[in-house]
Amino acid sequence: MDINRRQFIGVGASALAAGLAGCSSSGGEGNTETNTSTSTSQGKTATSTPEDTSYTVSMSPTGDVTLEKPPESVAHYFPGYADMAVALGHGDTINSMGLPSRYHTNHYTELDGVSIDKESLTKLVGDAGISKEIFYDLDSDLHMIDPQWLIKNNTFGLDAADIEEISEKVSPFFGNTIFRRTDKWHDYRYYTLYDAFEKVAEVHQEQEKFSRLKSFHDQYITDIQTKLPGPNSRPNALLCWQGSNEPETFYPARLSGKGTNKKAFHDVGITDALSGTGIDGLSESNRGTIDYETVLEIDPDSILLRGHEQKTREEFENTVVKFMKNHEVASELRAVKNGKVFRGGPIYPGPLHHLFLVERYATGYFPDTFSGELFDREELASIITS
Structure with missing residues (x-):
């Protein structure tokens, strides 16, 4: 050590x-006392102790x-x-x-x-x-x-x-x-x-920098939420995990649950398609899967699929979404027909990633209201690097 x-x-x-x-x-055996320094001036000795x-x-x-x-x-x-x-x-x-x-x-x-x-x-x-x-x-x-x-x-x-x-x-x-x-x-x-x-x-x-970042976040989320449609006009989503480019089964998760990996969805008002279905979400003790027949019974407004965060939106469209569009059962899903199948974001998002995720879902779910960049990159970078 x-x-x-x-x-x-x-x-x-x-x-x-x-x-x-x-x-x-x-410093040596027995040298375990608090470090002090001494100075002598005109016969007087002053002792100073380093500030704690x-x-x-x-x-x-x-x-x-x-x-x-x-x-x-x-x-x-x-x-x-x-x-x-x-x-x-x-x-x-x-x-x-x-x-x-x-x-x-x-x-x-x-x-x-x-x-x-x-x-x-x-x-x-x-x-x-x-x-x-x-x-x-x-x-x-x-x-x-x-x-x-x-x-x-x-x-x-x-x-x-x-x-x-x-x-x-x-x-x-x-x-x-x-x-x-x-x-x-x-x-x-x-x-x-x-x-x-x-x-x-x-x-x-870095308490002062945190305060500035939190203010940036709070204003950004407020601006988004004041423009969202009413609660009855917001879509639901099936959140699940499956890293395959040709998915056949899925590990469902409860979008309504708490935890930082759900914050971006809550901030843009997306609701849980599994509410009232009796299907439990993915957890430490539950590793059950559902297939397309079960998903079709739910027929969610949208699907959020985790396990593809390394892909761009275009790459996701050309692999996973393309497969689902050509699948006999998946192609019947409302989310697939309406182009509402999205990457589900990372499992462990931090504050910076969260800002970008809110932008992704706001523009993806509500393109008539939100488009382009929804927050000032230059302002955010200046806070981080200051």
């Missing part, structure tokens, strides 16, 4: 990282984490949290991702001066799950990851003892699983997208 660097991070009430509080300067710049950030389930300065190297699992760091101008602190393939970054190309070196990110999830050693190799100042997400996912192979060890010997964990709200083990507080974003801003000490 790099004690010289690790001394800049301490822990408050977080039990997982309590041992970290013992880290101190490596530490700050504490609290978030469920990890509790209080005390930092001496903003972290320079942060381990991430969720792309949504990485998007928050980029929005705050700290994309260079991101050193890893659970699955980099799920971190969609094309929207950064539309924001001047905003980018991330995705190729440099370490992939946390391997064939055998997540190795404890990878966190030692990364030697991060902070793990921006909900530890319960790592513990409760049996495929990762980590347990509470592993997380406690990493917290003590490397650095603490800080984060909350917010992209969905269907995990039975998540029995602690949930955060909205901007609640969590505010916590990340505190970690990076």
Whole structure:
């Protein structure tokens, strides 16, 4: 462990990282007191103590984490949290991702001066799950990851003892699983997208920038919602996942559910086509599928299909939609006939991605009302890079 660097991070009430509080300067044996400097002038000795710049950030389930300065190297699992760091101008602190393939970054190309070196990110999830050693190799100042997400996912192979060890010997964990709200083990507080974003801003000490970004978001969403048709005139959608270019079965999800991955749909007033059908959505414990015959019984106004975020709209049309139009049953669906089959967006959206998603769905669902760019890219980029 790099004690010289690790001394800049301490822990408050977080039990997982309590041992970290013992880290101190490596100046030599016995040199464990607070650093002071002395000066002598005209026979008088003055002693000065460096100003305490530490700050504490609290978030469920990890509790209080005390930092001496903003972290320079942060381990991430969720792309949504990485998007928050980029929005705050700290994309260079991101050193890893659970699955980099799920971190969609094309929207950064539309924001001047905003980018991330995705190729440099370490992939946390391997064939055998997540190795404890990878966190030692990364030697991060902070793990921006909900530890319960790592513990409760049996495929990762980590347990509470592993997380406690990493917290003590490397650095603490800080984060909350917010992209969905269907995990039975998540029995602690949930955060909205901007609640969590505010916590990340505190970690990076970018509260003023967060305030400006939130104001940008609030005004943008207000402008959109004041132009939406009345509730009775808004379409419903079947949200599901299927990554195949020739889909035959689908994993349904409840669009009416909470979690950050549904926020863009709610912001543009799209309703859940599965309401009242008795069909449960995709969750940790439910991996059931539905076929075209079931979809035809529902006959939704539109279909939102996840698993194709790497495609452009044109590529999606030329593969998935083309297949559905030529399918004996799918071609009978109202959504297919009316051209209302859309990419369903990422599973882990962050605040910047969310702005682009709202634009995508507003223009896709209500083309007579919305068209072109719905928010000022230059203004947004200037906030991020300021």
